[in-house]
Amino acid sequence: PGAERKLTGKEEALLVATACASPPKGRARWTLKLLAGAMVKLTEHKSLSHETVRRRLAENDLKPWRKDMWCIPQVDGEYVARMEDVLDLYAEAPDSRRPVVCFDESPVQLIGETRQPIPAKPGRLERYDYEYRRNGTVNLFVLLDVHRPWRKVKVTERRAARDYAQCM
Structure with missing residues (x-):
């Protein structure tokens, strides 16, 4: 309690997008450890615990192993860029x-x-x-x-x- 969050808003959005994307080749689904490893590759973090990934997914009501969840079908560069624009807008100081x-x-x-x-x-x-x-x-x-x-x-x-x- 009181510790600074490991993931920024943009990194959390990237985690959500990754969890909603297809799992790595040869895997049927994402695991928490696979997602943690993917986030280390995609961000500047040297390490990230699977528990941090679990908590962030739980906060966003995501369960990537379930088949009935709704995800955006294609997360491409254009989508990520637009998502970052929205997150930047939310992060601006109130005016x-x-x-x-x-x-x-x-x-x-x-x-x-x-x-x-x-x-x-x-x-x-x-x-x-x-x-x-x-x-x-x-x-x-x-x-x-x-x-x-x-x-x-x-x-x-x-x-x-x-x-x-x-x-x-």
């Missing part, structure tokens, strides 16, 4: 005249309970029935400022260009 605003959107399914959940008790979690009632879908547009505790969420019934434009 109230030039806020760094991120935008994302996501469809969400609205569900309701068909039976009352059983409340939590000491030593037991609250329990929900696996059945649910479908209440439709909505789309969330989310804007947030990287340097300030500010965000805006707009809920729309559809995901159309007009809704996107109104949100901006």
